[in-house]
Amino acid sequence: MKGVTESNELRVYNEAFEPSTYFGIECAKNNLWSVGDMYISDEETTDESYKTIHFARFYTEHSHDPFYEIIDLLSCAQRYECQTLLIFNSSRTLISLNDDMTIGWQRVFPQVNGYFKGDFFKYKNNFIVSAGTMTGQDHSGQLLYLDADTGATLWQRDLPFSIYFCTMVGDRVYLSSQCDWHWCVLCADTGDILLQDSYVIKHEMDTMGWLWGDSGYIFLSYGENILRIMDEVTGEIVQDVPIPEDFSLSNTSHPIVNDDFIYIRLSNGGGIEKIHTYGGVIILPREELKQGFPLTIEVEDKGDISHQAIADGKTEYYEITASYEELGDVLRFGQIEIKLVAHRFAYHQLGNLDNDWKTRINKKFDGRMVFNVDKAKLKNPDDSKFDLMVELFNKHFAEKFRAPANKKPLTIEWRYI
Secondary structure (H helix, E strand, O other): OOOEEEEOOOEOEOOOOOEOOEOOEOEOOOEEEEEOOEEEEEEEEEOOOOOEEEEEEEEEOOOOOOOEEEEOOEEEEEEEOOEEEEEEOOOOEEEEEEOOOOEEEEEEOOOOOOOEEEEEEEEOOEEEEEEEEOOOOOOOEEEEEEOOOOOOEEEEEEEOOOOOEEEEEOOEEEEEOOOOOEEEEEEOOOOOEEEEEEOOOOOOOOOEEEEEEEOOEEEEEEOOOEEEEEEOOOOOEEEEEEOOOOEEEOOOOOOEEEOOEEEEEEEEOOOOHHHHOEEEEEEEEHHHHHOOOOOOOOOOOOOOEEEEEEEEOOEEEEEEEEOOOOHHHHHHHHHHHHHHHHHHHOEEOOOOOHHHHOOOOOOOEEEEEEEEEOOOOOOOOOHHHHHHHHHHHHHHHHHHEEOOOOOOOOEEEEEEO
């Protein structure tokens, strides 16, 4: 089972890059990985000489005290069958940990100048490991295919660019570099480079996003506002699809396929919100790719849904009102609108820089949201669906969102009107 980052800790700085506070604290939360039936937390402390020391601490589900720890900065953790793979930043070490907490094998990567970033992929009972720098003067990356039992190298590919995005689709590995504007596709069996290219940066703030493949084409998030589609065999650009101005391509996740439809996540477009705010999704039928190009993106009308701030003394809460005939439309567009309100007007773990939240935060927002459903118009109501949606949102809000007016978690309830 692949480890999942449960929460993302960000240290907080103001515009002058001086320590600041977020919810009254210097850190939002520790990095936490769920691996099998245990959790691994990246924690830190300061010694007598004010040197920061990082710990990877292991917990069971309901324990408050760790049962095991490793002194190092944890970069990535994943669980595969009877072993846990860990990549550590400071020592640049990959460790395979057995269930009894003994080290099965370990690998040390070359020391270079920059922040170390790693990821794992299971392939034919062994592991492909992506390793490289994210910042610093040394922009380099490395891809290795390692024996799961011994850690021995089955093949290795050194790359002259930093690896920021990496994923596997079938027997191919897709890599791209956010700051170097370089991408390549490798064969998972041999490590051979099948296709690669690099681009000239047009604007200093432009970045390259994820690379991904499906249906005989390669898809590239190009500068957040262009979806570049290329031929998977030749690398030739088939079409640059512009993203509508109210949206931007999200780099929080690669596209996914479900029932012959490709889903590409979008962020909200415009200003600082384009990075941190959920905007929607592109739904691309595979059948449409077979019919040929050019492709066009049609923005679906959200219909009758809106949000507004309601004054309540010195604070405000938000009402979201949805009026549709079909239950699916209420749930689909309702979730989008709820996410937009939370991301735009509250503190959250991805938008805590002072020069970020001052542009969008509603300081009077007390965290309450009410989701209104037009019962007279709805043909097929199902209270249990609304109950579940609210339950999941409240759990999500408790972990990742805080209200500007009182620093409490956001909450949402629903009702018929």
